[in-house]
């Protein structure tokens with residue numbers, strides 16, 4: 001796949017920047033500002049820097065670092081009374097940086113390999129997943145961890161890497177699953193990229209839950225990675241190529257909805273119309289996208305359920321709560337499960353520090369946020385942590401290993417799957 005660059009024109013727009021009246025009401029919602037108490041690492045400070053660059057100031061290392069340290073969690077967007085579209089601004093700022101900066105040869109090769117070749121290619125992802133699986137089952141992972149051969153930094157990244165779940169979900173791509181209850185809807189499931197390897201069981205549970213709710217679930221062959229990681233990295237042109245592939249694969253399928261179980265993907269899929277401005281098919285596509293929680297809550301999900309005896313606490317995924325403004329649906333679904341006790345944590349919509357590949361790139365900040373998140377979770381006494389995004393699940397599992405009390409981390413859909421399974 002060609003085109004790992006952003007294109008000229010991908011930069012914060014003056015009209016978007018001018019909406020900010022610098023009131024500062026977003027500051028306390030910002031995880032990086034809460035940690036560092038630095039204006040330049042707050043939403044208002046970042047917007048101020050974007051205005052400077054937009055007015056002709058050069059892109060400096062300092063600007064790059066402050067924009068890069070942003071989690072793109074969009075909590076500031078929720079907090080802002082002036083309707084500043086911060087997510088759009090930071091994505092455009094990153095594209096502008098990408099477009100106007102030179103990267104080292106090594107960095108460029110790595111980004112091209114990951115963003116252009118690995119993520120959009122199911123066969124390559126399967127090979128990488130098989131290698132990851134072999135690394136674990138061969139005992140090599142244990143040996144590497146025991147010897148500490150990777151050193152502190154690489155060792156930390158290695159521990160945060162997702163595991164491969166055999167068999168991969170890829171074998172289901174191209175299939176159609178009939179409903180297991182009275183037929184009501186025809187939906188398409190976008191299975192993700194890494195999720196097909198590392199969250200294969202979650203994807204299977206998602207299909208079962210939709211089937212149990214009267215859905216025929218189609219998993220179209222020609223779908224590809226949604227491009228969310230590309231958008232966050234400033235690679236908007238590559239994201240546009242992926243968006244067009246997904247639109248071609250799905251938009252004319254006559255589906256009632258296009259479903260995703262990943263909040264980060266859902267947020268980008270719902271914004272394909274912004275990514276591909278003035279594209280009627282992109283608008284139609286975005287209008288069909290539903291997060292699985294949102295969809296199930298909207299259809300009054302009501303298959304018979306058995307008790308699930310657990311106390312859970314729900315962590316809002318930033319791209320569901322702030323990006324898509326979906327907060328009530330997952331909580332409603334959890335409340336419907338008999339036997340389940342739901343306890344709210346303090347600041348459930350404050351970022352856990354996952355943010356795509358942020359935890360690998362800015363591990364220090366990410367782990368500081370995770371530690372605080374785990375304190376809030378531990379205080380609830382819940383024995384399970386529930387969320388709505390595979391990336392958050394990985395981060396929270398790392399949080400449990402470091403600071404937790406052996407809590408199990410699940411997606412909302414996995415709880416529903418359990419409730420339906422023995423009924």
Ligand code: SF4
Pocket residue numbers: 019020021022023024025026027043044047076079080081082083084
């Ligand atoms: S982004 Fe919104 S809340 Fe934050 S300073 Fe600007 S106008 Fe105020």
Ligand code: SF4
Pocket residue numbers: 029030031032033041042043046069070071072073074075076077086
């Ligand atoms: S997106 Fe999140 S980290 Fe970035 S400025 Fe807004 S609140 Fe802060």
